[in-house]
Amino acid sequence: MAGRISRRFIDELIARADIVELIGSRVPLKRAGHEFKACCPFHDEKTPSFSVSPDKQFYHCFGCGAHGTALSFLMEYDRLPFPEAVEDLAARLGLEVELEAPMARFGADAGQSDTDGAAASTGAGGGADPQAARAQYALLVRVMDHYRANLAANARARTYAAQRGLSPEIIERFGIGYAADSWNDLLRRFGAGEAAQAALAAAGLAIERDGSADSGTGSEEARALRPAAAARYYDRFRDRLMFPIRDTRGRVVGFGGRVLGSAEPKYLNSPETALFHKGRELYGLYETRLARRSLKRLLVVEGYMDVVRLHQHGLADAVATLGTATTPEHVRRALRLVSEIIFCFDGDRAGRAAAWRALQMVLPEARAGREIRFLFLPDGEDPDSLVGREGGERFQARIGTALPLSEYLLAQLAEQADVSHADGKARFIALSAPLLDKVAPGVYRELLLERIAAALELPVGRLQQWLASPTAAAQLAAARPAQGAPASARQSGRGSLVTQAITLLLHFPGAAAAVSAEQCAALATVGQPGVAVLSELLAQCGTLPGTAAPVTMAQTLERWRERHEYRRLCALAAAAPLVPDGAAASRELSEAVRRLLVQELPRRRLQALIEKARVDRLDDAEKLELQALTTDQAAGVGSPGRP
Numbered sequence: 046m047a048g049r050i051s052r053r054f055i056d057e058l059i060a061r062a063d064i065v066e067l068i069g070s071r072v073p074l075k076r077a078g079h080e081f082k083a084c085c086p087f088h089d090e091k092t093p094s095f096s097v098s099p100d101k102q103f104y105h106c107f108g109c110g111a112h113g114t115a116l117s118f119l120m121e122y123d124r125l126p127f128p129e130a131v132e133d134l135a136a137r138l139g140l141e142v143e144l145e146a147p148m149a150r151f152g153a154d155a156g157q158s159d160t161d162g163a164a165a166s167t168g169a170g171g172g173a174d175p176q177a178a179r180a181q182y183a184l185l186v187r188v189m190d191h192y193r194a195n196l197a198a199n200a201r202a203r204t205y206a207a208q209r210g211l212s213p214e215i216i217e218r219f220g221i222g223y224a225a226d227s228w229n230d231l232l233r234r235f236g237a238g239e240a241a242q243a244a245l246a247a248a249g250l251a252i253e254r255d256g257s258a259d260s261g262t263g264s265e266e267a268r269a270l271r272p273a274a275a276a277r278y279y280d281r282f283r284d285r286l287m288f289p290i291r292d293t294r295g296r297v298v299g300f301g302g303r304v305l306g307s308a309e310p311k312y313l314n315s316p317e318t319a320l321f322h323k324g325r326e327l328y329g330l331y332e333t334r335l336a337r338r339s340l341k342r343l344l345v346v347e348g349y350m351d352v353v354r355l356h357q358h359g360l361a362d363a364v365a366t367l368g369t370a371t372t373p374e375h376v377r378r379a380l381r382l383v384s385e386i387i388f389c390f391d392g393d394r395a396g397r398a399a400a401w402r403a404l405q406m407v408l409p410e411a412r413a414g415r416e417i418r419f420l421f422l423p424d425g426e427d428p429d430s431l432v433g434r435e436g437g438e439r440f441q442a443r444i445g446t447a448l449p450l451s452e453y454l455l456a457q458l459a460e461q462a463d464v465s466h467a468d469g470k471a472r473f474i475a476l477s478a479p480l481l482d483k484v485a486p487g488v489y490r491e492l493l494l495e496r497i498a499a500a501l502e503l504p505v506g507r508l509q510q511w512l513a514s515p516t517a518a519a520q521l522a523a524a525r526p527a528q529g530a531p532a533s534a535r536q537s538g539r540g541s542l543v544t545q546a547i548t549l550l551l552h553f554p555g556a557a558a559a560v561s562a563e564q565c566a567a568l569a570t571v572g573q574p575g576v577a578v579l580s581e582l583l584a585q586c587g588t589l590p591g592t593a594a595p596v597t598m599a600q601t602l603e604r605w606r607e608r609h610e611y612r613r614l615c616a617l618a619a620a621a622p623l624v625p626d627g628a629a630a631s632r633e634l635s636e637a638v639r640r641l642l643v644q645e646l647p648r649r650r651l652q653a654l655i656e657k658a659r660v661d662r663l664d665d666a667e668k669l670e671l672q673a674l675t676t677d678q679a680a681g682v683g684s685p686g687r688p
């Protein structure tokens with residue numbers, strides 16, 4: 046089949062299909078209460094253990110564990126591949142199969158896709174109006190040219206750029222310009238008419254005044270922001286050296302501005318717009334690709350001034366994140382281009398904290414064949430100042446001393462846990478367990494395990510035993526897809542809170558209404574295994590944009606068919622529903638979510654203390670608190686495995 050079957054269509058198909066009629070046409074079904082029973086078509090049996098639920102649109106065999114939706118049944122019984130099963134079911138209902146429009150995608154789907162290269166290279170972001178995007182690209186280029194002309198014409202700005210060590214060639218190569226010290230320089234030049242002003246605002250270049258404060262009741266600050274009382278907008282960037290931010294195709298998507306005087310903030314970036322996403326773009330990547338035909342590595346620094354100055358000194362593979370911490374998207378983008386990344390951080394406290402955050406982001410991407418290293422500059426130095434003073438060659442030599450990921454990780458852990466005694470070893474293991482969890486199984490993970498075992502002077506097998514202790518096991522269980530028989534799943538109790546909540550939602554999608562939007566938002570930041578799935582299910586059941594809330598279990602499941610969580614969700618769907626009806630499900634779900642959020646509090650505190658210990662000294666009270674919290678966590682107090 047050409048193209049992908051539309052998710053919306055599958056949703057509709059499952060909503061319209063009647064699983065009792067479908068299975069009943071192949072297998073003689075007998076009514077039994079709310080459900081229908083039969084001898085299982087998938088294994089040999091004399092007494093019926095196969096049941097079909099019209100409410101859930103789901104079948105399940107207690108004998109062999111077979112289960113699924115109407116589509117699953119066609120796939121299993123008629124041995125059809127998925128697209129054919131869809132065609133078959135659609136034909137029965139007299140429906141025409143709908144294919145996905147190339148740009149229209151579910152948010153969840155786009156996030157999960159590994160082929161986001163395609164989505165990223167469109168730049169405009171999936172779904173943006175292409176005509177509006179073209180107009181915005183064109184406007185941003187004209188503004189860049191305007192800023193450049195401003196710089197050429199303004200002696201003060203030129204002097205400042207020269208003082209910062211920027212050569213005319215590098216200013217040209219990076220398209221650096223100057224935003225005039227004016228509230229409406231851009232607005233006068235490009236803002237003739239309401240539509241043009243709105244376009245400047247949409248591109249992140251102008252800011253709309255707070256309309257509600259027009260009656261004169263606005264704060265003093267708000268009034269101060271109104272140079273011309275009649276104007277609705279004002280320029281975002283004023284008296285700043287302007288660095289155009291280009292996407293990988295060289296299109297200007299936003300700007301970064303360094304103030305000339307002492308105004309705050311020192312650095313200001315374009316806000317998120319239809320074209321500009323901070324968490325995605327790496328400043329200097331386009332210029333790097335132009336400069337280096339064959340790109341082998343990327344040097345990731347913190348600011349655009351760093352990038353520009355490093356390029357000027359011959360380090361033309363420097364890029365920067367844009368006023369945000371390193372995101373997984375940054376790392377994935379970089380690793381699509383090169384197999385070696387060096388993260389470079391200022392030697393100060395903030396730099397060390399940023400390095401630790403970056404480490405957490407790169408761990409999921411770490412694997413054999415990829416080289417990820419960390420370079421720390423002397424305290425108080427940044428690449429800009431350092432390369433200016435000691436030159437490109439000395440800086441290049443520093444890069445040679447960067448710590449490999451594994452060494453940096455071990456050094457950080459060793460700073461917090463003294464492995465010369467047993468308690469310290471336990472702490473070391475407790476701290477390393479969540480980090481190891483982030484690393485994909487494979488050669489790299491094995492090597493990391495060996496390094497940790499060596500640091501602890503433990504055999505690897507022993508370390509693995511420790512890591513597999515009940516606490517760790519309970520936390521992992523919620524994330525690991527359960528493929529066992531449903532009977533054993535029921536015997537093992539109700540499972541973790543996350544598992545319980547997911548099970549309730551699968552059986553009673555309407556219970557999602559019992560969880561408030563605030564709770565959903567708070568839940569999204571809980572770091573427990575399975576919570577991401579729960580959050581997404583809650584969003585789906587509370588209606589995701591472009592969909593209706595699922596009415597049956599089958600609809601929910603079909604939305605997950607192509608995801609790796611699907612099997613796990615099916616197993617929970619086949620397990621006992623925990624409660625008899627929707628009202629009870631709402632109560633239980635609301636309670637489970639409340640408890641999840643409460644449990645998170647000590648974990649948050651522990652993380653905050655660990656973070657602080659890394660970059661600062663803990664006082665005695667904090668040390669005691671850290672010790673207590675670490676012991677609690679190791680003992681599994683408040684762990685998700687405990688009911």
Ligand SMILES: [Zn+2]
Nearest residue numbers: 085088106109
């Ligand atoms: Zn069976």
